[in-house]
Amino acid sequence: MQRIGVFVCWCGTNIAATVDVKAVAEAARKEPGVVFATDYQYMCSEAGQKLIRDAIAEHKLTGVVICSCSPRMHEATFRKTVEAAGLNPYMLEVANIREQCSWIHKDRTEATEKAVVLARTAIAKVSLNVPLTAGESPVTKRALVIGGGIAGIQSALDIADAGYEVDIVEKQPTIGGKMTQIDKTFPTLDCAACILTPKMVDAAQHEKITIYSYSEVTEVTGFVGAFKARIKRKARFVDETKCTGCGECTSKCPSKKNKNEFNLGLDNRTAIYIPFAQAVPKVAVIDAESCIKKKTGKCGLCQKICGAGAIDYEQKDEYIEREYGAIVVATGYNPIDLAKYDEYAYSQSPDVVTSLELERLMNAAGPTKGTLLRPSDGTHPHTIVFIQCVGSRCDDARGKPYCSKICCMYTAKHAMLIREKYPDTEVHVFYIDVRTPGKNFDEFYRRAVEQYGVDYIKGMVGKVVPHDGKLLVQGSDLIANEQVRIEADMVVLAAAIEPDKSARSIATMLTASIDTNDFFTEAHPKLRPVESPTAGVFLSGVCQGPKDIPETVAQASACAAKVIGLLAKDKLKGNPCVAHVNEEMCNGCSTCEKVCPYGAITYQDKEFRVPGPKRTEIRRVASVNEAVCQGCGACTVACMSGAMDIKGFANKQIFAEVDAICR
Amino acid sequence: MQEIFGRIKKRAAELFADGTVTRMVxxxxxxxxxxxxxxxxxxxxxxFVYDGFCGANLSKYLINLSKVEGRTLVLLKPCDSYSFNQLLTEHRIDRDKVYAIGIDCNGKLDINKIRAxxxxxxxxxxxxxxxxxxxxVYGSKRVKRSxxxxxxxxCCKGKDHVAGDEFILAEKRVDTTTTDRFxxxxxxxxxxxxxxxxxxxxxxxxxxxCNACRNVCPACSCVKCVFDNPALGTDSKANSDTFEENMFHIIRAFHVAGRCTDCGECSRVCPQHIPLHLLNRKFIRDIDELYGEYQAGAEVGQRGPLTDFAKNDAEPGATPDKGGKK
Known part of the structure; x- marks a missing residue:
């Protein structure tokens, strides 16, 4: 028989105002096994914890029940308390009489009655608790960063600077991500390339960082501290170790009419290409779909020209497998497809562009060499209309319900830069709200309005009609309460951003969760914002939610700090409340294996002693990898024979709790 | 039927003779x-006999027979082949230790109806x-088989076998289906x-x-049944009155849900003539309605809807718009 102590916390008035704590302690004292019960104002305070430790010693307690706030709040605190007094930390149960009782009830009698039941339930459970010991597993001291944009680069640099090996896997031929396509950055207007490209070079030159560009993670197995990833290195038909990046091949390639992804299709590139001058690695890549040699077998010009002998048309996809202790997801974002927003005539007129396309049209390395010209006829636009929230804050299925966060600021930036460079240009911005919470953000926006005279119109645009080389924009001005018609030369759409399409498959691969918009979910929205709920998986950048560059970099470094904290450990202590199998009862039917979301269950053939002359038989039985198991309990409810159980949450304990409630 | 019996005996003798099998169930x-x-x-x-009274499903016996030396010959009627597949899916039978002959069936006889x-x-x-x-003993009697x-x-699942190494079938297959099973x-x-x-x-x-329903059921094949395991406490949750017997059947129906092939053995063997198969059929109907038509045992290795997850799965009670019922 256990010797149980019950400690009822007042939580100041949080509990004591609604629950008669003395009555709860009194009722608990009468329960079987309870040898001591008391109440105290703040059980989590040092004085409260001392009271618990003293009682354990004085009354030789073997089990402890704390009636207090949610176990999510202080279970870890009280586990340490009982451990300090010499008890196993898992001989403790917390009855939540705050969130699930005092906070949601008004009537004192009812609340007290319920608190007594909750205490009784915890006592019934702790009577069946057994001491548990957490297992240990080793940590591979290398991190995998999926995505080589500014988020991935920053996380990788910080982790590598702490002395750990980092591999960056980037699906594009170069690292750098979206930031490489951006011209200037708000609110300081420094050039994106000037601040990003040195970081790309830092990453490439760092002795602890390996960059796998033009590569994808295809499979991840294992668990925190010991992940195993399979990385597909797509054939680029150019030997990365030989190519010097001289660009001779790109100037001679006869296949010239291929959409240039870097300039978002606003100009063309050759079939063999280097994405842009500052690409890292600066290595050419052959687009097999437009390469004449790959398509017809004739040509081979680049191979003849290449002085380094780097061209290899026969190159095949390669796979490498490596082990990692931690994984950083930095898969980033894309603007949404605007095909569904045809009222803005995006697909009807080349002069209706997205904001990212405008970045290219204003960039010195862009298709117009930095002069803002209309894509349709190459003339200088005199009237430009910006439309905000295209697909953001959208309540229908076409768009996204969330605010994309960066559009207000980059639109102010675009408007300001255009007015600065081309003062004869009229700039109108249609907006729902202007959102500028950020350091120096509102000042920046006000400068656009007050100093640069950008015309902000509160209201949305109903229709854009291409007519006679112009774009007729019809919108409403909600403040003047009138319809506005503007004859524009260009229309710029602030398209909503959405997580990269790879987010979903990567989340599945990592068993990390994503929300309804495919953003990765954090372990806690406030207190654990850079960790995924899946142990060992960390979140960096926009894959977790819309962010601008400073926020992304801050989060990337925070993420790196968490990774370093993990890699610094030699061994990890697991959660002992995991599934275990009673092999004598296991049917080997694989039901638990099918329902396990973490892949923690495998099967093996084992020899068992059986009655009768044969003595032994081979049976297929389940086995749980305790380091992978998260203790969710899906297997225990799926198991017909009751062979699967969760330590610390055994079926028997749950039955006892239900019985105690129903008594 | 007599002709089929003769062919089975002949073929089985050959299989014994050439050493393919060491025993037959x-x-x-x-x-x-x-x-x-x-x-x-x-x-x-x-x-050994095979006639209209051979209704028993033999597939469950293979669990133990595939643990002993040598290969076992099993005779599977079309509906038994579903149970056979389901047991293979659940790794309860070693396929290499079994030689399966799919045999003809034109419906099995109900002694109670004959008595009536x-x-x-x-x-x-x-x-x-x-x-x-x-x-x-009172002379020869003729009754209409139907x-x-x-x-x-x-409400036969069909006269086609879903498993078997070879088949012994009549030239003319008899369809006995007349009613909707639901x-x-x-x-x-x-x-x-x-x-x-x-x-x-x-x-x-x-x-x-008497536990006959459980013992005959091919889906009830646990090494140790929860009702034989006092350590779990399932067996004595409601033993204060007859309600426990009721709960036994409900729990059993839950345990076989999504795995029951609707072989109907539970009702056939019940000495008290309780229509136990109706509990299982209710589950089958619910599963069909919520997750699309599913026949347990139709294929080896299939994932039952209750042990699988798809993003558009219905959430009964939570999402009536997805087909869930309030």
Whole structure:
């Protein structure tokens, strides 16, 4: 028989105002096994914890029940308390009489009655608790960063600077991500390339960082501290170790009419290409779909020209497998497809562009060499209309319900830069709200309005009609309460951003969760914002939610700090409340294996002693990898024979709790 | 049927002779002539029979038989082949240790229906066209086969086997299907909860907990059943009154949900004539409606809807718009 102590916390008035704590302690004292019960104002305070430790010693307690706030709040605190007094930390149960009782009830009698039941339930459970010991597993001291944009680069640099090996896997031929396509950055207007490209070079030159560009993670197995990833290195038909990046091949390639992804299709590139001058690695890549040699077998010009002998048309996809202790997801974002927003005539007129396309049209390395010209006829636009929230804050299925966060600021930036460079240009911005919470953000926006005279119109645009080389924009001005018609030369759409399409498959691969918009979910929205709920998986950048560059970099470094904290450990202590199998009862039917979301269950053939002359038989039985198991309990409810159980949450304990409630 | 029996015997003898199999699981006469019971035979096949009373599903016996030396020959009627596949899916049978012959079935006979026609003292059964000829101690009796089949045969899953190494089939296949298998389930669904409760309390009150339904059920194949395991506490949750017997059947139905192939053995063996298969059919109907039509045992290795997850899965009770019911 256990010797149980019950400690009822007042939580100041949080509990004591609604629950008669003395009555709860009194009722608990009468329960079987309870040898001591008391109440105290703040059980989590040092004085409260001392009271618990003293009682354990004085009354030789073997089990402890704390009636207090949610176990999510202080279970870890009280586990340490009982451990300090010499008890196993898992001989403790917390009855939540705050969130699930005092906070949601008004009537004192009812609340007290319920608190007594909750205490009784915890006592019934702790009577069946057994001491548990957490297992240990080793940590591979290398991190995998999926995505080589500014988020991935920053996380990788910080982790590598702490002395750990980092591999960056980037699906594009170069690292750098979206930031490489951006011209200037708000609110300081420094050039994106000037601040990003040195970081790309830092990453490439760092002795602890390996960059796998033009590569994808295809499979991840294992668990925190010991992940195993399979990385597909797509054939680029150019030997990365030989190519010097001289660009001779790109100037001679006869296949010239291929959409240039870097300039978002606003100009063309050759079939063999280097994405842009500052690409890292600066290595050419052959687009097999437009390469004449790959398509017809004739040509081979680049191979003849290449002085380094780097061209290899026969190159095949390669796979490498490596082990990692931690994984950083930095898969980033894309603007949404605007095909569904045809009222803005995006697909009807080349002069209706997205904001990212405008970045290219204003960039010195862009298709117009930095002069803002209309894509349709190459003339200088005199009237430009910006439309905000295209697909953001959208309540229908076409768009996204969330605010994309960066559009207000980059639109102010675009408007300001255009007015600065081309003062004869009229700039109108249609907006729902202007959102500028950020350091120096509102000042920046006000400068656009007050100093640069950008015309902000509160209201949305109903229709854009291409007519006679112009774009007729019809919108409403909600403040003047009138319809506005503007004859524009260009229309710029602030398209909503959405997580990269790879987010979903990567989340599945990592068993990390994503929300309804495919953003990765954090372990806690406030207190654990850079960790995924899946142990060992960390979140960096926009894959977790819309962010601008400073926020992304801050989060990337925070993420790196968490990774370093993990890699610094030699061994990890697991959660002992995991599934275990009673092999004598296991049917080997694989039901638990099918329902396990973490892949923690495998099967093996084992020899068992059986009655009768044969003595032994081979049976297929389940086995749980305790380091992978998260203790969710899906297997225990799926198991017909009751062979699967969760330590610390055994079926028997749950039955006892239900019985105690129903008594 | 007599012709099929002859062909099975001939083929089995060949398989014994060439060493393909070392034993056969089939049927032999039980306590009475109409009570054909599963049995394991050696090469002499002494006492082996196959006739209209061989309703028993043999697939479950393979769990233990695939643990002993040598290969076992099993005879599978079309509906038994589903149970066979389901057991293979659950890794309960070692396929390499089994040689399966799919055999013809034109519906199996229900002794209770024959008795109701006033036929007694049966000594043997034979089939002639669509008639059943019963040799009894009071002389020969003829009944129409379509009137004396087991209930499950009127809503047969089909005469095609889903498993088998080879097949011994009649030239002319007989279709016995006449009713919708969910007819009675629909009736139960149409009842008020109180009426339904009364119906099941009435039926289940006859239960004597002989465990025949569990023991015969191919899905109830746990190494140790929760009801035989006092350590779990499942067996004595409600033992203060007869309600526990009721709960036994409900828990059993939950344990086989998504895995039950609807072989109907539970109702066939129940000495109290409780229509236990209706519980399972209700689950099957719910699964079909919520997750799309699913037949357990149709293929080896298939993932049942209750142990699989798809993003558009219905959430019963939570999302009526996705097909969930409030």
């Amino acid at each position: 089939g049927w032999q006469k039980g306590e009475s002539d109409y009570d054909k019971t599963p049995a394991v035979f050696g090469p002499d096949m002494k006492g 026609l006033g036929v007694k003292g049966i000594r043997s059964v034979a089939e002639e066209g669509d008639e059943v000829v019963l040799d009894t 009137e004396v089949l087991l209930d499950r045969c009127y 007819e009675l389930v629909k009736k139960l669904e149409a009842m008020t909860p109180d009426e339904r409760y009364e119906f099941w309390r009435g039926e289940l009150s006859r239960c004597i907990r």
